[in-house]
Amino acid sequence: MNAEGDGGFRRIALVGLGVMGGSLARALGALRHPPTRVGWSPVRGESLEARSQGALDEAPERLEVAIADAELVILAVPLGATVRLMDTLVEGTRGDAVVTDVASLKAPVARAASVAGLDARWVGSHPLCGSAESGFRASSADLYRGARVYLVSHAPAEAALDRVAAMWRTLGAIPEHVDAAAHDANMAAVSHLPQLTANALAAVLSAAAVAPGALGPGGADMTRLAGSSPEMWREILAAEAGVGTYLRALSRALDDIAGDLDAGDLDAVTALMRRTREWRRGS
């Protein structure tokens, strides 16, 4: 792996060391020629734990120290904090440092990067992976392997875009450049709808006095996302409310199935199951 092939970042600052940031620290450390990894977490114990486990080379106490000499800064904090940190980055990083983030909505971050004057240096990333668990303890060196990573950028960031894409490829991920607004609208269906469906389903099962341990593997799959962080999702849902349309469409689809069952119309239910099985198989 040469310096160009991996994006050429020799000193990388990781801001946030939860599942996403912690997994990046581990994955970068597992490279043949690992960059120097400097980490900072709002949870102080987390950066010390990461360093003691070899996931970080340096774990300074202050954020300003962590980012000062970095060639790449990766923000792996919740959406609101990502937006708020843009000004700090302008003031505290080298003039040629590239900045990326892993927030799951990109338009709000793109706006903040622009306002902060980072148009040529910021490339937004959204890795389509994660965990229903949170914190450094749930991180893994393999999290990004095979994962799609959506990238968004402003026009002046062409060179930075190539370098960030190369870094993701080095970690086994599959980067894809997309439009920020279209990406965010798409996430309402792809991500926010399944999340809130899991919460609603869990609420119904809970009201029916079903314990999670009584579920089979299918039911466990269907409620795993109910373990996701409410605080993280609050920020996402505040920024992108397009999921309402999909929630109502799902509500109608469920009412339709209930009506078909009431009417004994098993043909209709079976036809729906056949269509969705075909969809799941990708045809």
Place this chain on the structure above:
Amino acid sequence: MNAEGDGGFRRIALVGLGVMGGSLARALGALRHPPTRVGWSPVRGESLEARSQGALDEAPERLEVAIADAELVILAVPLGATVRLMDTLVEGTRGDAVVTDVASLKAPVARAASVAGLDARWVGSHPLCGSAESGFRASSADLYRGARVYLVSHAPAEAALDRVAAMWRTLGAIPEHVDAAAHDANMAAVSHLPQLTANALAAVLSAAAVAPGALGPGGADMTRLAGSSPEMWREILAAEAGVGTYLRALSRALDDIAGDLDAGDLDAVTALMRRTREWRRGS
């Protein structure tokens, strides 16, 4: 493992060799003192494949031959076929042969066993495991390890119940004796609701032109069940329609979330997410 500890069945007939029956054949073969496994599948190629892979000792062409000398017959076919086979079993098995099945609803099978005069010899099993894939190719020797298996029986089957429970324990499963009617009503929430929710969600995503490959791991979890067999589910839904109430409750829960988002009431949505996370964590 002595003969008593594993239920003492030395010759076991497996009727049906899909995920459930095929996995039983493999798991029984992996025991320290495996019983003779005789298998029959309505799909002829499947029993030959199972024998060639060592999952069966004998693969006769005719069902009657497969069950004739068995000490235990395990029906691993869809619900309707399970019910219809009861008369065949009365005529074609030894007078002391025990019969079990793995259908996911138990009251219809309990009735059929009674009508056929198998009250003392039938013990219904419902293993809470499976796969969204089907067929022998999706079977696995480990499917039952750690899985809860609900058992139902009529009063005269006390001895058979102990033996079938012992067999499941030998395979690493956790048998639990329950009432058939209560079991089936409970499955409407535990199993049928998550299944139909996955189908409805898949229908909404399909209508939104989302490809399955565009989903993250959470969305993939939430739609995996859409791959389940429509034919198998048609029979289950025909026999137990109690899921309608839960489908409508979920529909209302989704509408409520959409309403909260419209009103900007993120406190309400966050509170729901906190409650369901607590439920998922089992507290």
